[in-house]
Amino acid sequence: MKYQFSVTKTKVPKIKPDPDTLGFGEVFTDHMFLMDYNESEGWHNGRIVPYGPLELDPAALVLHYGQEMFEGLKAYKNPEGKVVLFRPEKNAERTNNTNRRMCMPEVDPELYVEAIKAVVAIDQDWIPEKEGTALYIRPFIIATEPCLSVRPSKEYLFAVVLSPVGPYYKEGMAPTKIYVEQNFIRSVKGGTGFAKIGGNYAGAMLSQEVAHEEGYSQVLWLDGIEKKYVEEIGTSNAFFVVDNEVITAPLEGTILPGITRDSVINVLRGWGYNVREERLAISDLWEYYKEGRVQEIFASGTAAVISPVGELKWNDHVMIINNGEIGEISQKLYDEITGIQLGKREDKFGWVVNVD
Numbered sequence: 606m607k608y609q610f611s612v613t614k615t616k617v618p619k620i621k622p623d624p625d626t627l628g629f630g631e632v633f634t635d636h637m638f639l640m641d642y643n644e645s646e647g648w649h650n651g652r653i654v655p656y657g658p659l660e661l662d663p664a665a666l667v668l669h670y671g672q673e674m675f676e677g678l679k680a681y682k683n684p685e686g687k688v689v690l691f692r693p694e695k696n697a698e699r700t701n702n703t704n705r706r707m708c709m710p711e712v713d714p715e716l717y718v719e720a721i722k723a724v725v726a727i728d729q730d731w732i733p734e735k736e737g738t739a740l741y742i743r744p745f746i747i748a749t750e751p752c753l754s755v756r757p758s759k760e761y762l763f764a765v766v767l768s769p770v771g772p773y774y775k776e777g778m779a780p781t782k783i784y785v786e787q788n789f790i791r792s793v794k795g796g797t798g799f800a801k802i803g804g805n806y807a808g809a810m811l812s813q814e815v816a817h818e819e820g821y822s823q824v825l826w827l828d829g830i831e832k833k834y835v836e837e838i839g840t841s842n843a844f845f846v847v848d849n850e851v852i853t854a855p856l857e858g859t860i861l862p863g864i865t866r867d868s869v870i871n872v873l874r875g876w877g878y879n880v881r882e883e884r885l886a887i888s889d890l891w892e893y894y895k896e897g898r899v900q901e902i903f904a905s906g907t908a909a910v911i912s913p914v915g916e917l918k919w920n921d922h923v924m925i926i927n928n929g930e931i932g933e934i935s936q937k938l939y940d941e942i943t944g945i946q947l948g949k950r951e952d953k954f955g956w957v958v959n960v961d
């Protein structure tokens with residue numbers, strides 16, 4: 606290992622939760638990783654300390670102008686008891702793409718992955734082993750300099766916290782009800798849509814609240830300029846299977862470049878599917894639907910891996926997808942990607958990384 610981190614172990618280890626009652630991001634492990642940045646030293650003082658509250662000046666820039674970013678990935682314990690991560694170098698790469706957009710300092714990808722491995726190794730007894738569970742890893746960076754001028758902070762904190770999470774679907778994978786968002790927009794070219802930042806999430810919450818009130822689990826976002834082309838589903842990437850081809854929005858700065866999205870595209874192409882990263886107009890999707898050509902719609906992301914859509918509402922038009930049941934491609938992708946993550950299927954792409 607190129608980097609060394611100091612370790613201060615907790616004196617009061619917590620009681621681990623019952624694996625049957627795990628939700629998402631509700632309990633946290635015994636330790637966390639912290640590292641500071643200033644202009645003279647760069648990133649320094651990488652350390653593992655007991656999990657607990659951060660001390661922050663009330664004038665810290667993050668609290669006023671939202672200069673921050675986050676990531677999300679999972680650690681698993683495979684059948685041989687080995688602790689593994691899924692493509693963590695992609696999270697490091699995406700962090701630096703986000704950081705450049707947010708005027709925040711980049712982190713050496715090797716340092717980034719070693720920090721994650723170190724804290725996961727310390728708390729590896731917290732990785733739940735029941736089917737569908739995992740240890741969710743949340744790296745984030747916040748601007749800590751006390752200053753009310755609108756300018757990039759000169760000081761930052763990089764932190765990694767860990768949370769054992771339950772299966773996304775408590776009763777097996779279930780198709781969702783989604784509607785096409787017509788009022789609010791999530792991003793435009795030149796904006797921050799490709800960056801994984803809290804601001805994008807804060808701005809999308811009202812839309813999600815309205816969707817929940819109306820009995821839908823998420824919204825399908827359209828492009829922010831013409832409100833015509835499909836982009837993302839909630840906070841996951843969207844895929845449309847039409848005539849046995851798979852269509853997903855291109856990476857043009859408006860959608861988040863999901864690591865699951867990239868994995869899905871690679872697996873599908875490996876199986877011989879034609880995957881088109883192209884704009885798809887919602888009006889065309891409706892025409893294809895009426896012609897009986899829309900076979901499946903699904904979303905992809907770290908939390909659920911694959912989330913099939915059973916119903917999509919666009920204005921007064923309701924599309925029932927695959928009779929409201931899980932599609933064949935959705936199921937195959939879910940089985941393949943979770944199988945690779947857990948070491949049950951061949952890792953042809955070399956995506957799985959051992960923690961020690």
Ligand SMILES: *Cc1c(COP(=O)(O)O)cnc(C)c1O
Pocket residue numbers: 677801837839840841842861862863864865866905906907908
């Ligand atoms: C994180 C995220 C995704 C999914 O990315 P994964 O790397 O697959 O987890 C998709 N859309 C948005 C807006 C996101 O924040």
